[in-house]
Amino acid sequence: MNIDTVAAAVEQIESRGQWYVERGCHRGVMQICTRWAKVPAAQLWIPEVNRREGKRLLTYWHGKAHGDWWATVAAYRCGWGGLSGKCGKAYAKAVMVRARRLDGTGTLDLQTVRPQT
Numbered sequence: 001m002n003i004d005t006v007a008a009a010v011e012q013i014e015s016r017g018q019w020y021v022e023r024g025c026h027r028g029v030m031q032i033c034t035r036w037a038k039v040p041a042a043q044l045w046i047p048e049v050n051r052r053e054g055k056r057l058l059t060y061w062h063g064k065a066h067g068d069w070w071a072t073v074a075a076y077r078c079g080w081g082g083l084s085g086k087c088g089k090a091y092a093k094a095v096m097v098r099a100r101r102l103d104g105t106g107t108l109d110l111q112t113v114r115p116q117t
Helices: 003-015 041-045 047-064 069-078 089-103
Strands: none
Touching (some): 003 089, 047 069, 069 089
């Protein structure tokens, strides 16, 4: 599993690839919150910029999660609560199932995922 596969799965879950999706302060294909973006909010409508910001956030959480993709995706969804396992579990499952399909292997690397309980 790599960041490109996970980012593509996040995009499909968040917006189904539609660039003009807005929910509150979240915008674009990966639903980036304008508060956390390092680019002006208007640029989040540009799919390439939005994807770059999404991957930046995934990279940040992946480091905090010590390589655990489930915790990374949960944290992408709800921040520190996701990292600690308090929220984001259903979201993480949906993204990781999609990522597994996109990966083409049908399996996940057991060292980078945790079983859902």
